[in-house]
Amino acid sequence: MTKIFKHRLVLPIAALVALILVNTISRPSFVSITVRDGQLYGSVIDILRNSAPLMLVALGMTIVIATRGIDLSVGALMAVSGAVALTIIDGSGSPDSPATLGIAIAAGVTVTLIFGAWNGFLVSVLGIQPIIATLVLMLAGRGIALLITGGFITTVTSTPYKFMSQGYLLGLPFAFYVSVVAIVLVALIQRRTALGVLTESVGINPEASRLAGVRSRGIVWGAYAVSGLLAGFAGILYSSNIMAADANAAGQYIELDAILAVVLGGTSLMGGKFSIAGTVIGVFTIQTLKSTITFLGVPPAVSPLFMAMVVVIVVLVQSQRVRNGASKLWATVSSRKEAEVAR
Amino acid sequence: MTEDTAVRPIVAMTGITIRFPGVLALDGVDFSLRPGEVHALMGENGAGKSTLIKALTGVYSIDGGSIEVDGEPRSFSTTADAQAAGISTVYQEVNLLPNLSVGENVMLGHEPRRAGRIDWRGVHAEAAEHLSNLGVTIDTRSLLSSHSIALQQLVAISRAMVTDSKVLVLDEPTSSLDRSEVEQLFGVVRDLRDRGVAIIFVSHFLDQVYEISDRITVLRNGKLVGTSAAADLPRGELVSQMLGRVVDEFENISRAADRQVDRTGTPVVSATGLGRRGVLEPADLDVFDGEVVGIAGLLGSGRTELVRLLYGADHADSGRVAVRGSTVRVATPRHAIEHRIAFSSEDRRAEGIIGDLTVAENIVLGIQARRGWLRKVGGSEKETIVSEYMAALGVRPADPSMLVKNLSGGNQQKVLLARWLATAPQLIILDEPTRGIDVGAKADIQRKVTELAADGLAVVFISSELEEVVRLAQRIVVMRDRRKIGELDAHDSSVDDVVAAIAAEAREAVA
Numbered sequence: 001m002t003k004i005f006k007h008r009l010v011l012p013i014a015a016l017v018a019l020i021l022v023n024t025i026s027r028p029s030f031v032s033i034t035v036r037d038g039q040l041y042g043s044v045i046d047i048l049r050n051s052a053p054l055m056l057v058a059l060g061m062t063i064v065i066a067t068r069g070i071d072l073s074v075g076a077l078m079a080v081s082g083a084v085a086l087t088i089i090d091g092s093g094s095p096d097s098p099a100t101l102g103i104a105i106a107a108g109v110t111v112t113l114i115f116g117a118w119n120g121f122l123v124s125v126l127g128i129q130p131i132i133a134t135l136v137l138m139l140a141g142r143g144i145a146l147l148i149t150g151g152f153i154t155t156v157t158s159t160p161y162k163f164m165s166q167g168y169l170l171g172l173p174f175a176f177y178v179s180v181v182a183i184v185l186v187a188l189i190q191r192r193t194a195l196g197v198l199t200e201s202v203g204i205n206p207e208a209s210r211l212a213g214v215r216s217r218g219i220v221w222g223a224y225a226v227s228g229l230l231a232g233f234a235g236i237l238y239s240s241n242i243m244a245a246d247a248n249a250a251g252q253y254i255e256l257d258a259i260l261a262v263v264l265g266g267t268s269l270m271g272g273k274f275s276i277a278g279t280v281i282g283v284f285t286i287q288t289l290k291s292t293i294t295f296l297g298v299p300p301a302v303s304p305l306f307m308a309m310v311v312v313i314v315v316l317v318q319s320q321r322v323r324n325g326a327s328k329l330w331a332t333v334s335s336r337k338e339a340e341v342a343r
Numbered sequence: 344m345t346e347d348t349a350v351r352p353i354v355a356m357t358g359i360t361i362r363f364p365g366v367l368a369l370d371g372v373d374f375s376l377r378p379g380e381v382h383a384l385m386g387e388n389g390a391g392k393s394t395l396i397k398a399l400t401g402v403y404s405i406d407g408g409s410i411e412v413d414g415e416p417r418s419f420s421t422t423a424d425a426q427a428a429g430i431s432t433v434y435q436e437v438n439l440l441p442n443l444s445v446g447e448n449v450m451l452g453h454e455p456r457r458a459g460r461i462d463w464r465g466v467h468a469e470a471a472e473h474l475s476n477l478g479v480t481i482d483t484r485s486l487l488s489s490h491s492i493a494l495q496q497l498v499a500i501s502r503a504m505v506t507d508s509k510v511l512v513l514d515e516p517t518s519s520l521d522r523s524e525v526e527q528l529f530g531v532v533r534d535l536r537d538r539g540v541a542i543i544f545v546s547h548f549l550d551q552v553y554e555i556s557d558r559i560t561v562l563r564n565g566k567l568v569g570t571s572a573a574a575d576l577p578r579g580e581l582v583s584q585m586l587g588r589v590v591d592e593f594e595n596i597s598r599a600a601d602r603q604v605d606r607t608g609t610p611v612v613s614a615t616g617l618g619r620r621g622v623l624e625p626a627d628l629d630v631f632d633g634e635v636v637g638i639a640g641l642l643g644s645g646r647t648e649l650v651r652l653l654y655g656a657d658h659a660d661s662g663r664v665a666v667r668g669s670t671v672r673v674a675t676p677r678h679a680i681e682h683r684i685a686f687s688s689e690d691r692r693a694e695g696i697i698g699d700l701t702v703a704e705n706i707v708l709g710i711q712a713r714r715g716w717l718r719k720v721g722g723s724e725k726e727t728i729v730s731e732y733m734a735a736l737g738v739r740p741a742d743p744s745m746l747v748k749n750l751s752g753g754n755q756q757k758v759l760l761a762r763w764l765a766t767a768p769q770l771i772i773l774d775e776p777t778r779g780i781d782v783g784a785k786a787d788i789q790r791k792v793t794e795l796a797a798d799g800l801a802v803v804f805i806s807s808e809l810e811e812v813v814r815l816a817q818r819i820v821v822m823r824d825r826r827k828i829g830e831l832d833a834h835d836s837s838v839d840d841v842v843a844a845i846a847a848e849a850r851e852a853v854a
Contacts, residue, residue: 194711194719197704204699211656211694212762213680213712272699 008266012281039168049173051287053234058261059186060227062279066203067220068271069130074231076141078251081108081232082239083145086154095158109232116228120221145247155244165241187276203271353378353541360407368394370565381542383556387807390562401425431503432512446470446483473501477531493524512543547643582846604634609668611801612770617662623648626827635802637816645825650772654679654686685763689775695759698748703729705747709762732761753784772803809838
């Protein structure tokens with residue numbers, strides 16, 4: 001039993017469950033799911049659908065953080081891939097054809113894959129600090145997106161493109177399937193091959209890994225490339241949701257939400273051990289928190305403050321030092337009680 | 344000890360004991376320091392020198408014993424306490440602020456103020472005065488990082504003088520200085536000594552120790568060996584005090600020196616003129632199948648530097664390496680691993696184990712790294728390898744799912760040995776594999792090395808304990824002052840011969 005409580009996912013899951021309980025108590029309809037035309041609707045379904053872009057970005061961020069790095073450019077890369085894809089669709093004569101769609105998506109994510117590889121080059125080959133290296137594209141990326149769209153917010157009409165974020169498949173939102181496929185792929189690649197453990201090894205002790213013969217440069221480089229690729233797919237989903245390439249609003253502050261999701265999931269910013277399952281829970285926690293804020297009627301102006309408070313509480317609970325302090329306090333209290341009982 | 348007790352010591356440390364998890368870092372050490380002396384603190388890695396200094400400067404709190412400064416009992420819980428008591432430290436890697444000016448560094452925290460604001464003109468005037476007391480005249484408004492390490496060290500010393508320190512700790516101050524810079528530093532040190540400052544001097548350079556010190560205290564394995572006047576302590580005696588004569592708990596491991604090694608063929612690995620400027624003068628090293636080559640020398644003698652160049656952990660700028668007769672490029676550890684050369688670093692925690700991974704993951708890491716990430720060592724294959732090597736080396740506790748950081752030092756060392764043996768190397772380089780581990784694990788590792796060599800593996804074995812080197816090796820390479828100074832046949836050498844070779848005066852070696 002104690003082993004279950006010591007599992008590192010206990011706290012993240014407890015936080016998510018608590019959040020769902022608060023929501024259900026304040027509005028019982030939160031958990032209700034209605035079926036219309038064979039499709040599921042409800043707050044929970046919305047959360048599954050809306051969390052997809054953050055999920056993709058946070059998965060990439062998990063790998064990058066495991067290498068002791070950070071990727072601040074993901075939001076800007078979302079803007080880039082959306083801009084590339086929508087510009088291609090906009091310029092095409094047949095915006096509804098699958099070929100156009102395929103080319104647009106492939107072009108969008110290829111560009112962000114290259115940008116991700118650029119980040120990886122700066123960090124792993126040139127040895128630039130990750131926060132600085134990725135800051136370059138965080139700032140330049142939106143400029144590049146604006147350049148691609150010619151300074152406008154490109155809007156298009158393309159039924160299949162719209163389907164990706166708004167359509168349904170077998171009763172569930174299509175975007176949710178995208179999340180699931182990404183989670184499964186990343187988890188399989190990391191855990192079925194040795195990539196996961198080698199990434200952790202480099203994150204825990206880079207010098208010892210080098211002397212043991214681990215190709216740390218390639219591993220770090222690859223992590224940023226994957227992060228760029230996933231941010232590209234997230235950008236496609238985002239632009240498909242609003243059917244527009246908005247270089248300024250796309251993925252705004254999503255890097256912060258992603259870092260937060262990773263940390264909530266129990267992966268340390270110091271690098272090393274990472275948990276894909278933890279990140280998934282972290283993403284759902286953040287998305288649930290966002291919808292909580294909306295329907296608790298928190299005014300939009302103060303919602304960041306509300307979000308920050310919740311985050312502070314969750315992070316404090318996860319802090320080893322706070323927990324040690326709390327258990328010490330608990331030990332003194334209970335030993336005093338025992339002493340009283342003995343008397 | 345016949346010490347002059349007439350002078351009251353400025354620092355008297357009595358029975359100092361410090362425990363770290365699983366290790367007794369200091370065991371009842373006495374140390375006294377008189378005003379106006381230069382006192383050298385000597386010992387190999389893990390002897391307890393830096394732990395003793397950290398106890399004195401308030402970095403570590405002591406578990407037993409007492410510290411008196413100027414006759415008053417003190418307990419330091421922070422470095423600020425120690426500084427307030429007049430004890431300052433200048434570390435090997437200068438701990439100043441390179442992006443501030445020289446004057447700001449000297450006066451940091453003690454800036455003269457006028458009306459609540461820092462009087463910058465006063466800062467630089469006072470800094471210049473403190474520096475000129477040490478015979479240094481530089482522009483105090485220049486950036487600290489624009490000056491040489493030697494000058495930065497003098498800045499650090501004058502910073503200590505601002506707080507009117509009575510005790511100055513110099514931790515390896517000369518390791519990156521050239522000869523004339525050392526002279527300048529020693530001039531300042533002598534001057535401070537004559538003004539009554541007590542100086543603790545830590546260095547690995549014997550010549551310098553004898554040049555500057557009045558007394559020498561030797562530590563070994565956390566215990567005090569003795570304190571003597573420098574003039575009364577011959578060089579050879581100092582070396583054998585530092586390296587020690589361990590009572591032989593290892594009689595059952597037969598002396599390997601008498602085993603015959605066939606050196607007629609091609610060496611497994613042969614290094615010719617391998618060197619790197621400022622690190623190691625070009626040296627040769629041949630290792631044959633089934634041979635244990637010991638490297639003897641003090642810390643900083645070049646013993647670690649040589650094997651790191653051989654493994655590609657550091658870049659050599661001269662020389663070449665041949666594996667079984669054909670010249671190969673060894674610029675990175677991966678190259679070395681491709682030629683089946685394995686290397687276990689002397690710094691187990693920082694350069695060996697991956698602390699947060701399990702024992703099993705640490706053991707297969709070597710094979711996994713060689714195979715690449717696509718072909719995972721997993722399932723039954725992993726289980727077989729891990730259980731085979733854990734049993735062969737006797738890793739305790741025998742739990743492959745434990746995090747390796749929770750194992751004792753000796754078992755961590757066994758895990759590292761297992762990692763490399765699993766890759767089936769033809770040469771294994773072991774740098775201080777037995778340092779800081781318990782006697783049982785030490786005997787296990789020594790026995791394993793002997794067995795492996797008997798099975799045909801080539802081994803390079805480095806240890807501060809000469810007994811161990813003499814027992815295990817068939818041939819001993821002797822190093823001093825970043826140079827290889829010779830080779831001894833272990834067959835007819837004793838520990839005394841090796842000590843004599845290490846301690847020989849520098850001029851003899853040149854002649």
